Amino acid sequence: MKFTDTICSIITGIGPSAVSIIRLSGEDSIEIAGKLWGGKREFKSIESHRAVLGNIVDNYSGQLIDEGLFIIMKGPKSYTGEDVVEIQSHGSFIGINYILELLIKNGARHAEAGEFTKRAFLNGKLDLTKAEGIIDLIEAKNKQGLQFAAKTIGGTNFSEVNNIISNIVEILAYLEASIDFPEDDVPTLSTEEKFEKINRIKEDLQLLLLRSEKSKYINEGIRILILGEPNVGKSSFLNLLLNEERAIVSDIPGTTRDTIEEYLTIGKIPAKIIDTAGIRKSEDLIEKIGIEKAKDSIEKADLIIYMIDLSQEYFFDNDEIFDLIRNKNKIILLNKIDILNKDEEIDRIKKHFTGEIILPFSTKGKRYLDILEKEIENIFIDSSYDFNEGAFITNVRQKGLLEKAFIFINQALNSVINEMEDDFITIDLYDAKSTLEEIIGNNVNEDIMHEIFSKFCIGK
Ligand SMILES: Nc1nc2c(ncn2[C@@H]2O[C@H](COP(=O)(O)OP(=O)(O)OP(=O)(O)O)[C@@H](O)[C@H]2O)c(=O)[nH]1
Numbered sequence: 001m002k003f004t005d006t007i008c009s010i011i012t013g014i015g016p017s018a019v020s021i022i023r024l025s026g027e028d029s030i031e032i033a034g035k036l037w038g039g040k041r042e043f044k045s046i047e048s049h050r051a052v053l054g055n056i057v058d059n060y061s062g063q064l065i066d067e068g069l070f071i072i073m074k075g076p077k078s079y080t081g082e083d084v085v086e087i088q089s090h091g092s093f094i095g096i097n098y099i100l101e102l103l104i105k106n107g108a109r110h111a112e113a114g115e116f117t118k119r120a121f122l123n124g125k126l127d128l129t130k131a132e133g134i135i136d137l138i139e140a141k142n143k144q145g146l147q148f149a150a151k152t153i154g155g156t157n158f159s160e161v162n163n164i165i166s167n168i169v170e171i172l173a174y175l176e177a178s179i180d181f182p183e184d185d186v187p188t189l190s191t192e193e194k195f196e197k198i199n200r201i202k203e204d205l206q207l208l209l210l211r212s213e214k215s216k217y218i219n220e221g222i223r224i225l226i227l228g229e230p231n232v233g234k235s236s237f238l239n240l241l242l243n244e245e246r247a248i249v250s251d252i253p254g255t256t257r258d259t260i261e262e263y264l265t266i267g268k269i270p271a272k273i274i275d276t277a278g279i280r281k282s283e284d285l286i287e288k289i290g291i292e293k294a295k296d297s298i299e300k301a302d303l304i305i306y307m308i309d310l311s312q313e314y315f316f317d318n319d320e321i322f323d324l325i326r327n328k329n330k331i332i333l334l335n336k337i338d339i340l341n342k343d344e345e346i347d348r349i350k351k352h353f354t355g356e357i358i359l360p361f362s363t364k365g366k367r368y369l370d371i372l373e374k375e376i377e378n379i380f381i382d383s384s385y386d387f388n389e390g391a392f393i394t395n396v397r398q399k400g401l402l403e404k405a406f407i408f409i410n411q412a413l414n415s416v417i418n419e420m421e422d423d424f425i426t427i428d429l430y431d432a433k434s435t436l437e438e439i440i441g442n443n444v445n446e447d448i449m450h451e452i453f454s455k456f457c458i459g460k
């Protein structure tokens with residue numbers, strides 16, 4: 001696709017730094033960057049993909065701005081597929097803005113968020129899975145997420161989806177031939193062959209969906225809600241996880257008044273953790289926090305950490321809070337074991353909460369953290385699963401389309417089983433095909449494209 005305008009933007013972080021990079025992309029990028037070039041050689045004669053040092057000069061006033069490296073990358077061998085120039089200057093806020101203003105004065109336009117990558121996509125330099133992989137890589141919250149994203153950029157997801165599309169096309173070719181030329185001697189598929197071929201596609205999709213499900217929490221993270229009576233150590237627990245004094249801790253019950261939310265990583269899992277005001281059993285829970293609000297945050301949570309203060313006697317007679325979380329993933333922490341380590345009391349609580357994960361704990365020191373982290377990972381990640389093998393579709397948009405394609409394939413398979421006419425089978429196969437094509441970006445509309453690329457940061 002040919003764009004007539006040339007866009008520019010800083011592509012490194014903003015703020016004082018050793019080096020910043022400004023990128024220009026478009027037909028006139030060499031011409032425009034050349035206006036600021038204060039080096040010895042004629043700018044246009046510089047070889048592609050070669051870094052050359054020269055002055056950066058204001059072509060209107062003649063003022064010297066900085067010294068920098070200029071790199072011309074002639075299309076199509078560039079990020080966007082267009083002629084690109086990158087200027088590496090010192091990372092001065094004033095200097096960078098000066099250069100950008102000049103580029104604009106000389107005919108460039110400031111790039112919108114994601115516009116470089118959008119051009120790369122429209123010029124066929126990358127498909128949508130790779131484009132979305134770039135966002136995931138930039139935003140990766142841990143090494144595993146980074147690895148998924150890097151593989152996506154490497155093309156793993158693209159090729160697995162593309163293979164399935166090719167397999168669908170192959171069956172369609174057979175079916176169409178027998179529909180269009182029923183009298184002729186074209187090769188046809190028996191019901192068994194149709195079943196076998198379409199079933200293989202179903203299995204391929206199932207595998208992709210399974211991998212996507214297995215990696216869900218690694219990618220999307222979890223919400224952890226800390227609940228318990230006042231003074232049991234909820235805020236101390238939050239602080240211990242964060243390794244900082246984030247929440248106020250005191251021995252006065254009712255210290256935390258509102259919820260406190262923070263982000264952290266537990267093992268492989270990114271998590272949002274929410275500390276709450278203690279819930280007093282003696283008081284009317286409904287009045288205290290508003291049942292709807294409590295239910296809402298409980299419902300949204302993937303894991304409840306329910307804390308009990310071992311140094312106080314725990315009364316079971318009024319398990320209102322517990323009733324609310326009965327059906328949730330939860331871990332019960334018997335806190336303050338450093339003060340009181342009484343086996344009978346622990347046994348008594350364990351007996352009451354049979355079937356629950358119950359861990360002795362103390363927020364004084366880190367010695368109980370490892371076990372807790374393992375338990376959390378066990379709940380959300382299948383540790384026996386090999387996360388290195390194959391494609392992991394982690395993007396929510398792509399996952400939704402996979403599910404949709406799976407339904408179409410299932411319908412096609414049912415048509416085969418019920419020995420319906422080939423017409424019925426092909427309709428669903430075509431729908432499955434175009435749904436999968438949307439994943440890699442072969443037939444996405446402008447709105448979807450806008451939505452995807454607007455998620456990028458400026459300069460990407
Ligand atoms: N010995 C001991 N004291 C603890 C432990 N955890 C918390 N405490 C103490 O218990 C008191 C209450 O701790 P917080 O973390 O404020 O408890 P909370 O559950 O957030 O209390 P509220 O916000 O009032 O609901 C403080 O004096 C803490 O120092 C622990 O594991 N061992």
Ligand SMILES: [Mg+2]
Nearest residue numbers: 234235255256
């Ligand atoms: Mg608190």
